[in-house]
Amino acid sequence: MYRNYRLYLEDILAASNKIITYVGDISYENLLQDEMRIDAIIRNFEIVGEAASKVPSDIVEKYPFISWRKIIDFRNILTHEYFGIDYEIMWEIIKDKCPALQSGIMNILEAEHK
16 A cells, blocks of 8 residues: 655654653653553654655655664664663663654655645
8 A cells, every 4th residue: 555655754753752752751760660651662663663664765865864774773673673672772762862853754744745
């Protein structure tokens, strides 16, 4: 089934919003104690990565400020190396990268709304 790439960008935005919402103002230590919350966050990172892998190469090349390859690679680690997830890295991505990803995706959606 064909989906317009904008839908994948919207999926990235929605899933990253969920990740940030699920973390809220919880501490890293408290997050580690909440298995259900971790599972929900990981699922949404998988959605972000899968959606990123579906974005056409011309859009990826046009917007290199998004770390497309790193996003996809992180999804692959979460999916295939689930037993080796480094939660500190995941926490840093949530705190340091997700807000910028959201902003970047919103900018792309706005720029491509022609």
